[in-house]
Amino acid sequence: METRVIQVDEQHIQTGLLRQAGEIIKAGGLVAFPTETVYGLGGDALNPDSSRKIYEAKGRPSDNPLIVHICRMEDLAYIVEEIPEAALKLAEAFWPGPLTMIFHKSAAVPHETTGGLDTVAVRMPSHKTALSFIREAGGYVAAPSANRSGRPSPTCAKYVTEDLAGRIEMVIDGGGVEIGLESTIVDMTEEDPVILRPGYITKEMLESVLGSVREDRTMMSDLNGQAPRAPGMKYRHYAPKGILTIVDGEEERVTAYINERLDCLKREGHKTGVIGTDTTIARYRGDVCKSAGSRDDERTVARELYRILREFDDEEVTAIFSESFDTAGIGQAVMNRLLKAAGHHIVYL
Ligand code: AMP
Ligand code: MG
Numbered sequence: 210m211e212t213r214v215i216q217v218d219e220q221h222i223q224t225g226l227l228r229q230a231g232e233i234i235k236a237g238g239l240v241a242f243p244t245e246t247v248y249g250l251g252g253d254a255l256n257p258d259s260s261r262k263i264y265e266a267k268g269r270p271s272d273n274p275l276i277v278h279i280c281r282m283e284d285l286a287y288i289v290e291e292i293p294e295a296a297l298k299l300a301e302a303f304w305p306g307p308l309t310m311i312f313h314k315s316a317a318v319p320h321e322t323t324g325g326l327d328t329v330a331v332r333m334p335s336h337k338t339a340l341s342f343i344r345e346a347g348g349y350v351a352a353p354s355a356n357r358s359g360r361p362s363p364t365c366a367k368y369v370t371e372d373l374a375g376r377i378e379m380v381i382d383g384g385g386v387e388i389g390l391e392s393t394i395v396d397m398t399e400e401d402p403v404i405l406r407p408g409y410i411t412k413e414m415l416e417s418v419l420g421s422v423r424e425d426r427t428m429m430s431d432l433n434g435q436a437p438r439a440p441g442m443k444y445r446h447y448a449p450k451g452i453l454t455i456v457d458g459e460e461e462r463v464t465a466y467i468n469e470r471l472d473c474l475k476r477e478g479h480k481t482g483v484i485g486t487d488t489t490i491a492r493y494r495g496d497v498c499k500s501a502g503s504r505d506d507e508r509t510v511a512r513e514l515y516r517i518l519r520e521f522d523d524e525e526v527t528a529i530f531s532e533s534f535d536t537a538g539i540g541q542a543v544m545n546r547l548l549k550a551a552g553h554h555i556v557y558l
Contacts, residue, residue, distance in 0.1 A: 214370065214380045219243075219337045224345075226381075227338070231345025233378045234259070239266055241355040241369045242342050243383030244334040246307045246392050246408070247362035247515070248369050249278065249352030250377065251342070254288075257321035260351055266376040269358040274324035275351040276309050276392070277331050280343040288318050288329060288349065295419055296397045302418045305335035307388055307409040311396040322351045332392055338383045354391060355380075361447045361515035361550075364389050368519060389512035390542050395422070396438060404428065405438050407542040409511070428545065449518045451482065451526045453551040457533035458558030464492045466558055467530045471495050474528045482521050484531035486510075497526055507540045514543060518550060 215226050230240045237259050239252050250267060252259030254277040264271045279285060282300060285292060290313035299310060314329035323329050334340065343350045354362035357372040366382035373380070393408030395415065403423045404412060415422045425438050454470075456463050464485075471481045471494050483495035490500040499517045502509025521529055533555070534543045548555065 210375055210378065212370065212374045212377055212380060214366065214382055216382045217338050219383055222338055222341050224341065227342045227345045230342055230379055230381055231347070234346035234350060237262070238379075239263060239377040240342070240346075240379040240381060241363075241366075241373060241377060242339055242350075242352070242381040243366070243386060244278075244336045244339045245387045246334070246390065247364055247386055247388075248355040248366065249276075249339070249350075250355035250369075250373065251278070251346065251350040251352040253347065254278075254322050254349040254351035255317060255319065255347075257319040260319065260321035263351060263353065266373060267353060267356070267358050269353065271321075272324045273353075274326055274330060275322050275353050277318065277322065277329055278339070278343050278350045278352050279331060279333050279348060280305075280340045281348070282333070284348045285331060288315050288331065289313060290315055293397050295402055298418050299395065299397075299402075299415065300333070303410050303414070304333040305340065306333070307335070307392040308332065309392045309394045309406075311394065311398055311405070313398055328396075328398055330394065336383070336387075338381060342381060359448060361449075361518045362391060364512070364515050368516075386512070388508070389515060390539075390546060393542070396425075403438070407545050409508075409539055409542065411538055411541065413538075447515070447518065447546055447550040448552065449526075449529060449550060450522045451480075451529045453529045453531060453547075453554065455531050455533050455547060455551050455555040456558065457555060460489065462558045463532060464489055466556070468492075468494050470530060471528075479528040480524070480526050482524070482526035482529040484514075484517055484529065486532060489532065495530070497521065497524055504534075507534060507538060507543055510534055510543050511539050514546060 252263045309332040355369045363369045365385045393410040394406040396403045481495040482497040483493040486504045501513045534540045
């Protein structure tokens with residue numbers, strides 16, 4: 210299959226092109242599209258064959274449910290059993306935006322889309338191209354991240370084609386994404402909402418609307434055999450090919466420790482890499498040293514993290530060290546993804 214790539218500028222959306230993309234979805238095909246979080250791999254959420262194709266194109270286990278993307282609040286009722294009051298409040302505050310909510314599904318949503326579950330994950334993205342595309346596609350687009358399973362989520366169209374060219378009908382290239390990490394997931398099917406995956410919308414932001422919100426206790430820790438409630442969180446996503454170690458502690462000691470380990474690993478024949486920040490990166494003696502941005506604004510780190518992990522793979526780095534990031538605000542989402550990438554391998558100094 211030849212994959213067509215079209216460029217669509219969010220500021221000057223060409224509706225004609227998105228109509229063609231929408232037609233592909235309606236005909237049961239797959240289209241990757243930009244959102245404010247990462248690129249999504251879209252198919253018709255109400256068509257079981259489309260969902261099957263998504264799993265196949267990604268090489269993703271079919272028990273890992275997809276997120277249904279909508280573009281209008283009035284479309285929600287058709288795919289869910291009921292809309293709890295708390296969900297209405299969160300939608301009012303954060304939709305369109307990087308928040309996914311879990312509901313009891315209606316009969317309209319096939320089990321192929323929900324990985325066999327009776328619940329469905331729904332999000333309304335804020336990216337203008339995504340919203341127009343979803344509308345042209347019929348209003349319900351199932352989309353996981355547009356990467357091959359096991360690779361970091363794509364933050365630009367080039368990474369989508371790297372992973373999926375020849376496997377899907379079209380890629381909508383909207384340039385680089387704004388946030389760079391997947392949406393926050395909140396389960397609304399319980400009395401008290403529970404955060405299943407941290408993201409740009411933080412616990413504090415959710416609590417400013419709802420009062421208290423709980424966190425799934427497997428979210429930031431090693432699983433120790435406990436099943437996380439977002440099935441996808443059990444897979445070791447985002448794993449680079451090289452061994453990744455996170456080093457946490459006071460800045461001077463972290464740089465000294467990492468440099469010592471780098472020298473040692475280089476002698477053993479490793480190609481070494483470092484993920485640092487603007488202020489520390491020049492101090493490292495790794496073969497490939499990359500700054501994830503500024504510690505003063507962890508949003509920059511969120512945006513760069515997946516690109517950096519992909520580049521280490523491309524450059525065949527075999528041993529990587531990363532500084533640790535603050536777990537406040539979006540820093541929690543950054544650490545959640547980094548800990549997964551490292552297989553929870555962290556050294557405390
Ligand atoms: P991705 O779109 O690639 O970020 O993956 C979707 C994520 O949403 C996975 O981690 C899924 O486990 C999670 N998810 C989707 N639907 C549900 C659901 N019904 N219940 C819990 N988690 C879900
Ligand atoms: Mg994903």
